[in-house]
Amino acid sequence: MAQDGTSVLPEGIFSLLDTDLYKLTMQCVILKFFPDVPVTYSFTNRTPDKKLSRAAFRWLEAQVEKLENVSLSADELKFLENTCAYLSPQYLSFLSKFRLQPSKQLKLVFSPIEDSGRDSDLGDFAIHTEGLWLDTILYEIPLLALVSEAYFKFIDKDWTYEGQVDQAYQKGVKLLESGCIFSEFGTRRRRDYHTQDLVLQGLRRAQDEATKNGWKGKLSGTSNVHFAMKHGLLPVGTVAHEWFMGVAAITDDYENANETALRYWTATFGEGVLGIALTDTFGTPAFLKAFQAAIPDFTAAAPGPELTQASSEGTTTPGVQSLATTEPPIAAPIPVDGTKTTTTYANVFTGVRQDSGDPLEFIKTMRDFYDQEGITERKTLVFSDSLNIDLCLQYKEAAEKEGFQPTFGVGTFLTNDFVQQSTGKKSVPLNIVIKIASASGRHAVKISDNIGKNTGDRATVEDVKQRLGYREKTWAGGDEKTRWGTADALEPRAS
Numbered sequence: 001m002a003q004d005g006t007s008v009l010p011e012g013i014f015s016l017l018d019t020d021l022y023k024l025t026m027q028c029v030i031l032k033f034f035p036d037v038p039v040t041y042s043f044t045n046r047t048p049d050k051k052l053s054r055a056a057f058r059w060l061e062a063q064v065e066k067l068e069n070v071s072l073s074a075d076e077l078k079f080l081e082n083t084c085a086y087l088s089p090q091y092l093s094f095l096s097k098f099r100l101q102p103s104k105q106l107k108l109v110f111s112p113i114e115d116s117g118r119d120s121d122l123g124d125f126a127i128h129t130e131g132l133w134l135d136t137i138l139y140e141i142p143l144l145a146l147v148s149e150a151y152f153k154f155i156d157k158d159w160t161y162e163g164q165v166d167q168a169y170q171k172g173v174k175l176l177e178s179g180c181i182f183s184e185f186g187t188r189r190r191r192d193y194h195t196q197d198l199v200l201q202g203l204r205r206a207q208d209e210a211t212k213n214g215w216k217g218k219l220s221g222t223s224n225v226h227f228a229m230k231h232g233l234l235p236v237g238t239v240a241h242e243w244f245m246g247v248a249a250i251t252d253d254y255e256n257a258n259e260t261a262l263r264y265w266t267a268t269f270g271e272g273v274l275g276i277a278l279t280d281t282f283g284t285p286a287f288l289k290a291f292q293a294a295i296p297d298f299t300a301a302a303p304g305p306e307l308t309q310a311s312s313e314g315t316t317t318p319g320v321q322s323l324a325t326t327e328p329p330i331a332a333p334i335p336v337d338g339t340k341t342t343t344t345y346a347n348v349f350t351g352v353r354q355d356s357g358d359p360l361e362f363i364k365t366m367r368d369f370y371d372q373e374g375i376t377e378r379k380t381l382v383f384s385d386s387l388n389i390d391l392c393l394q395y396k397e398a399a400e401k402e403g404f405q406p407t408f409g410v411g412t413f414l415t416n417d418f419v420q421q422s423t424g425k426k427s428v429p430l431n432i433v434i435k436i437a438s439a440s441g442r443h444a445v446k447i448s449d450n451i452g453k454n455t456g457d458r459a460t461v462e463d464v465k466q467r468l469g470y471r472e473k474t475w476a477g478g479d480e481k482t483r484w485g486t487a488d489a490l491e492p493r494a495s
Helices: 021-033 054-069 074-083 089-096 140-154 164-177 193-213 225-231 241-251 257-269 284-291 359-372 389-401 458-468
Strands: 038-045 106-112 122-132 181-184 218-222 276-278 351-354 380-383 405-410 432-439
Touching: 021 089, 021 225, 021 241, 021 257, 038 140, 054 106, 054 122, 054 140, 074 089, 074 225, 122 140, 140 432, 164 193, 164 218, 164 389, 181 193, 193 218, 193 225, 218 225, 241 257, 241 276, 241 432, 257 284, 284 359, 351 359, 359 380, 359 389, 380 389, 389 405
Parallel strands: 181 218, 181 405, 276 351, 351 380, 380 405
Antiparallel strands: 038 122, 038 432, 106 122
């Protein structure tokens, strides 16, 4: 409470779980197999016209410093133990003692356009992250959320929270009444913490309405682990591009990187657990070649979390040859008893996530793939690329027509959908990303299904394209500078 008795809204990051679930699942695998790998991360502002002031940057610096004080609470640990059984006890023990060290791992730089020394000076800003992969993987989501909050706290202030709960409720009702299964994915580009909290209040109301009316749609959860705990929802998510990018850079084997990354994943969590695969890190065609490969018997984790022990000093029993040892599955001895598995990754994974390129083309690609593999089971397609209501309904119809179960991860459309109070025009979100830039001293790159989402060292990108026979693709709907509208026109409020 403030001195005048009014409530003070929370700002910044104050929970280690105020992040996306897939950061925790990836950190779990990294602890097991790559605890000593050094990495760097790079920040990109795809809307470079949106700059910070010196005052905004100083606020950002102060919030980043506070990250050093954030740790896992006893209640948060209990929530993870009860809700996320796939996270091993060894990993949860590690996380309970985990601390970020921004003073050692982060470098923030402000470059004013015209330096008068005033707080109002506008400029570009850079964020460099460096350290062990294990120690730095949890920075991405809170840093992006803080940058967005800084911009809308100091630069674009022509907006209010008014109507956010009802707006989210109305969006939720439209999706649920139409039979959509969706989750909230909006942490990284949210306007601020309070906005995301209001949005989830509205979505919970919509789910209550859906339950009462027997609608087929469902709010399946939120990617944000903290808000899942706060609002009684399931934390949802599996893996990010970062996992495939990191494995590829570490091994320098792009031809087999997708399959190697799938092996590590399966070896940690087991078959069918966290089973939504991400296809587009090096182009979907390259991924599908790996997806149709047979799963080696020696990489499959036994049921339960006991065997997913961490591969770091003091946590693994010496001399025990099991999946609890530090030896990665690609180096482990292959049994020579004459048996050979025929189960493929495509068989055991529940489905795939589409995050770049033309979603309608992707649906057809996956239908052809599963048909070719003789897989008749109904698979899930998760759509997560800059969605709104109209797009969800369009992709739902197309996916169901091809025999898929569509689900949707809806992000910025929910947590950063505002209008300017003075004009009624859209208050446009920042399009900002943080990507792993190197691992083990080698460049880490991404060449997605849309050229606008490619990231990383240009020479390495071209080299990987040549090695994989990658075919460049563009998509008319994939302009990264205008993904969430423009300030020049009135924007529909719920479409």
